[in-house]
Amino acid sequence: ARSSSALGQSLTGLLRKRRLDEETLEELEELLIQADLGVETATRITGRLARERYDKEISAEEVRAVLAAEVAAVLGPVARPLVIDPAHRPHVILVVGVNGSGKTTTIGKLAARFRREGRRVVLGAGDTFRAAAIEQLKIWGERTGASVIARAQGSDAAGLAFDAMKAAREESADVLLLDTAGRLHNKADLMAELEKIVRVIRKQDETAPHDVVLVLDATTGQNALNQVEIFRKVCGVTGLVMTKLDGTARGGILVAIAARHGLPVHAIGVGEGIDDLQSFDAGEFARAIAGDTEAA
Amino acid sequence: MFESLQERLSGILDALTRRGALSDADVQAALREVRRALLEADVALEVVRGFTDKVRERAVGAEVVKSVTPGQMVVKIVHDVLVETLGSDAEAIDLNAPPPVAIMMVGLQGSGKTTTTAKIAKRLAERSKRKVLMASLDTRRPAAQEQLRVLGEQISVDTLPIVAGQTPVQIAHRAMQAARLGGYDVVMLDTAGRQFVDEALMAEMAEIEAAARPHEVLLVADALTGQDAVNLARAFDERLSLTGIVLTRLDGDGRGGAALSMRAVTGKPIKLVGTGEKLDQLEEFHPGRIAGRILGMGDIVSLVEKA
Ligand SMILES: Nc1nc2c(ncn2[C@@H]2O[C@H](COP(=O)(O)OP(=O)(O)OP(=O)(O)O)[C@@H](O)[C@H]2O)c(=O)[nH]1
Ligand SMILES: Nc1nc2c(ncn2[C@@H]2O[C@H](COP(=O)(O)OP(=O)(O)OP(=O)(O)O)[C@@H](O)[C@H]2O)c(=O)[nH]1
Numbered sequence: 001a002r003s004s005s006a007l008g009q010s011l012t013g014l015l016r017k018r019r020l021d022e023e024t025l026e027e028l029e030e031l032l033i034q035a036d037l038g039v040e041t042a043t044r045i046t047g048r049l050a051r052e053r054y055d056k057e058i059s060a061e062e063v064r065a066v067l068a069a070e071v072a073a074v075l076g077p078v079a080r081p082l083v084i085d086p087a088h089r090p091h092v093i094l095v096v097g098v099n100g101s102g103k104t105t106t107i108g109k110l111a112a113r114f115r116r117e118g119r120r121v122v123l124g125a126g127d128t129f130r131a132a133a134i135e136q137l138k139i140w141g142e143r144t145g146a147s148v149i150a151r152a153q154g155s156d157a158a159g160l161a162f163d164a165m166k167a168a169r170e171e172s173a174d175v176l177l178l179d180t181a182g183r184l185h186n187k188a189d190l191m192a193e194l195e196k197i198v199r200v201i202r203k204q205d206e207t208a209p210h211d212v213v214l215v216l217d218a219t220t221g222q223n224a225l226n227q228v229e230i231f232r233k234v235c236g237v238t239g240l241v242m243t244k245l246d247g248t249a250r251g252g253i254l255v256a257i258a259a260r261h262g263l264p265v266h267a268i269g270v271g272e273g274i275d276d277l278q279s280f281d282a283g284e285f286a287r288a289i290a291g292d293t294e295a296a
Numbered sequence: 297m298f299e300s301l302q303e304r305l306s307g308i309l310d311a312l313t314r315r316g317a318l319s320d321a322d323v324q325a326a327l328r329e330v331r332r333a334l335l336e337a338d339v340a341l342e343v344v345r346g347f348t349d350k351v352r353e354r355a356v357g358a359e360v361v362k363s364v365t366p367g368q369m370v371v372k373i374v375h376d377v378l379v380e381t382l383g384s385d386a387e388a389i390d391l392n393a394p395p396p397v398a399i400m401m402v403g404l405q406g407s408g409k410t411t412t413t414a415k416i417a418k419r420l421a422e423r424s425k426r427k428v429l430m431a432s433l434d435t436r437r438p439a440a441q442e443q444l445r446v447l448g449e450q451i452s453v454d455t456l457p458i459v460a461g462q463t464p465v466q467i468a469h470r471a472m473q474a475a476r477l478g479g480y481d482v483v484m485l486d487t488a489g490r491q492f493v494d495e496a497l498m499a500e501m502a503e504i505e506a507a508a509r510p511h512e513v514l515l516v517a518d519a520l521t522g523q524d525a526v527n528l529a530r531a532f533d534e535r536l537s538l539t540g541i542v543l544t545r546l547d548g549d550g551r552g553g554a555a556l557s558m559r560a561v562t563g564k565p566i567k568l569v570g571t572g573e574k575l576d577q578l579e580e581f582h583p584g585r586i587a588g589r590i591l592g593m594g595d596i597v598s599l600v601e602k603a
């Protein structure tokens with residue numbers, strides 16, 4: 001993330017300090033808070049740092065490295081790619097998230113990746129609500145050579161899920177990526193609709209969906225914790241993708257989420273283009289948060 | 297999971313049975329909790345600092361009225377300063393210019409620009425009886441122009457015909473031309489989402505502004521935005537003559553600290569808020585409501601007010 005330079009600068013200000021004292025720790029904590037880690041997580045990480053190094057001589061470079069290591073220790077275990085199981089035909093991936101987080105775009109990017117791997121991909125246009133959501137997914141279908149199953153706008157989303165499952169099975173597709181309408185997790189009716197979609201999918205394949213991917217926007221602050229909590233409860237989220245990390249958005253909330261939920265982070269979005277999806281590298285992400293200008 | 301500032305402060309301050317004026321030490325202890333509450337509500341750190349300074353000035357020496365606790369008193373002061381900072385008076389969309397009046401919508405990707413464009417158009421057409429034209433200048437996102445066209449149909453507001461291959465600046469010119477010829481009162485210009493570190497797109501946005509000379513330039517931002525709210529608001533404010541902010545997704549359960557952050561660094565009013573995906577879910581901004589949300593509290597303020 002480009003934010004690293006700004007954070008890098010403020011960390012360089014620590015260069016003059018020779019001891020890891022209260023003041024330095026507080027500044028570090030503030031750095032982490034500004035990266036959206038949240039007060040609790042930031043305090044825990046600097047607390048760990050303090051236990052190990054308090055009052056020891058430490059250079060800015062070392063502070064940076066130790067801080068990055070602490071963050072990476074939390075994130076390391078969750079950096080796990082999305083794995084397609086060829087035994088499933090299709091491997092069903094349900095994509096969920098709040099409005100505008102980047103679900104449809106991420107589906108397009110994932111479809112491109114699976115197509116490059118030589119897989120047969122079907123996209124289900126499960127956002128039957130938003131204006132031109134279907135057209136948007138169809139364009140991604142054309143771009144990636146994936147077939148798109150759609151109904152008219154305004155139709156039942158669970159019905160569409162049924163159609164998409166059926167078509168993908170008939171086509172003997174390797175992967176079905178099912179798009180859904182954006183929904184805020186505090187809306188009970190919309191969350192119930194998601195439950196229904198999962199039920200409909202299970203009727204055709206009780207092992208499906210094989211992945212439920214929650215797409216999070218890196219610009220989001222502490223509310224992302226609620227998003228994970230509730231989407232997980234309602235539709236059994238199995239992994240995360242964080243988008244828009246090409247901005248200065250820092251996505252530090254991912255550290256708090258990793259600490260609390262331990263859900264895999266499958267990939268990150270770094271732009272609007274078809275190739276702008278990268279695997280999640282915990283070390284690199286941590287270095288960017290700790291202000292290493294070489295990272296990202 | 298969530299503990300309101302009031303509960304936290306009561307732990308610290310209500311132990312004090314002492315009445316009379318709040319001492320420096322009382323306030324100091326309270327402000328640590330205030331800081332934490334604001335940060336947890338996603339108010340940007342730099343804004344929190346300035347804010348707590350203001351609260352300190354106001355609180356030290358303040359008389360605690362008989363019927364409330366010192367904790368309640370501090371919360372009331374925090375609340376008041378929040379409301380003042382957020383902007384106490386509602387400011388409406390200003391159409392006071394020779395027609396066609398252009399309104400330009402800008403913001404990050406997915407913040408809600410296109411939806412808000414249609415919401416505002418609907419409101420101006422229905423409530424203010426204006427003849428409105430909407431134009432999508434988003435040539436980047438797949439089906440973005442189609443999205444606005446469909447929304448236009450839903451609300452019976454005209455949209456500029458889509459011409460493939462034009463640049464956003466060319467579309468802006470065409471929209472203004474069409475509005476003049478068609479006798480429109482208002483032209484809504486929906487632009488593509490952009491990251492503020494994307495220099496090419498930020499420059500393009502400034503070019504669009506120069507071409508259309510909009511009377512209102514509204515930054516559309518997500519109420520769920522975290523610490524970066526200050527940077528994004530500042531970046532857009534530096535490149536454009538922003539006239540206001542629209543906060544979307546207030547129907548979520550976010551604490552909405554971004555509102556305070558953006559208002560504080562730009563000084564620009566929050567003109568409207570989005571409270572849902574439907575096109576009539578657009579409301580006036582109520583600083584008191586956001587303040588209460590940021591603090592996560594119920595009726596403490598009215599309690600103190602009555603006291
Ligand atoms: N800069 C950047 N933009 C992104 C990224 N991912 C998605 N976007 C943009 O974010 C906006 C919203 O993306 P969508 O894919 O439509 O989001 P969505 O979650 O499907 O939205 P809804 O269906 O309306 O809830 C679009 O303008 C995308 O181009 C990313 O990684 N970086
Ligand atoms: N819940 C809720 N959803 C909203 C609100 N405003 C917009 N949305 C939704 O947010 C998503 C993105 O909205 P758009 O209007 O497409 O956002 P945009 O800023 O035009 O996106 P780009 O053009 O891709 O940058 C859609 O799913 C909208 O329905 C709101 O106030 N509340």
Ligand SMILES: [Mg+2]
Pocket residue numbers: 103104105127133179180181182
């Ligand atoms: Mg979508």
Ligand SMILES: [Mg+2]
Pocket residue numbers: 409410411434440486487488489
């Ligand atoms: Mg748009």
